[in-house]
Amino acid sequence: MGLRLYSTLSRRLEELAGDTVRMYVCGPTVYDLIHIGNARPFIVFDALRRYLESQGREVIYVQNITDIEDKIIRKAQEEGVPAGEIAARYTEEYFRDLERLGVNRPTHSPKATEYVPQMIELIEKLIEKGHAYVADGDVYFSVASFPEYGKLSGKVLEELEAGARIAVDERKRDPLDFALWKAAKPGEPKWPSPWGGGRPGWHTECVVMSMDILGVPLDIHAGGNDLIFPHHENEIAQAEALTGETFARIWLHNGMLTVRGEKMAKSTGNFAYAREVVAEYGTEAVRYFYLTRAYRKPLDFSDEALREAKRAVEGVYDFLWTAEGLPEEGEVPEGFSAGLSALQERFHARLSEDFDTAGAIGALQEMVGAAHRFRQGGGDPVGVRAAAALVRKLAEPLGLFQAERPRAEGRTEELIGLLIELRTELRKQKNFALADRIRDRLAELGVELRDTPEGTVWSLTRRAIARRPRGPGAPGPRFGRRQAPRSCSALPPSSSGPIGR
């Protein structure tokens, strides 16, 4: 099945063709833990990648690590440690957070510091071609030398220049020119270059690393929509001024995560660390939260929204785990099977049109509902199992609904079985008081009993699975304003699991 994606560059849907997809997604600057808003592109584009792979395509997925940058240097100075130590620490934490978010590792995770010689080479070529110039140990890209500047963001040079917000730097020939190379100030990390010790500018690394690993043109270049200008515009300018060829065919940009309508950002303090949110609601609730909203639209973060996502995920698991306990013999009636096929088609149709994960998940939910009704109507259990298997298979690329039912450990299962046996006897004797007491006490212990026509079944309760190791009155994560980001060591140890713990 084909796939059309909305490209920021052309402002329309573009067919993504080819058996191999070369994809580049802007990664983190490793100066602090990522917040939950940062996680949006990681989750969404990871899901896209996995969907493409499920279609049988090969995806080479590159995501950079910006490990040298002003914020890292500032943090290092604050802590009195080398910048490299800060970068190494948060790089490691970043990969841990990806795991917590259920995001697969990129095929390549190049670091900026590993590409300094190549960046210098690129800058030299741009100078040779007259697109860049040296000023006092800095090197700037000359925006005026690239007539197509502004084509991604839709900006017009003259209007940008009229803008009063652009800081005027005496060394620049034009206020819009941007730094390719920054001379080091005393005490700052530096690499040798033809223009003296310094470090590369931010916009250059993505160009060099993507071209080195993937070549040009990229099939997909993706990131948050706050990167459209100037970051991605500047990437295009450098890459295309250098090669004269299209840098990336399709530009994808996700919408921002907001809090009460305002963009979540470190600088405004209205953020929550990704790992805190995962610890509170679980990996899948977070993914479901993101994937049930079109990736290009803004999405408002709140406790309520995450709780809702969590309940929805639990509902699906309830279905899956129940269905998978049903007998396997029998045949799936054709009518029901056809209904499932229609929903499966809808699932793919939705995804193939600008990766509408929300619409696709709607189709999965309908499968769940249809299966419930089928069973209620006396349908063959095998049909219900078939529906469950299909939901699992289709949701796999989305990183949802893959968890197995949690099992009790050791002899616990047998002991629970014994209690159920006794309780069944009590119910026969109409001793409901004692029977209910067993049920209530087990519930307190996190074991939920359900009396069905086929007998009593039990499960570790969704609520118990979700139970947090904190007192009932303890505060949850704070999503309000926060003054200073907390250090990593102040955070609780990592936790993971299919739907929280």
Next chain:
RNA sequence: GGCGGCGUAGCCAAGUGGCAAGGCGAGGGACUGCAAAUCCCUUAUUCCCCGGUUCGAAUCCGGGCGCCGCCUCCA
């Protein structure tokens, strides 16, 4: 001011020309000893407003209103 986008039920949200998906919540009913789960019914005659195009518009066009993002580091 420029550029881009958004406005669909109590809340979240899909749908971009042909009877308004889905989720969460709420109310009523069935089932149950009671629960839980599930099922059934009810919760948008209508998609921010006003015009226009069309046999037909939430969907296209024009004009408003409101909100947001970018224009500075930013996923």
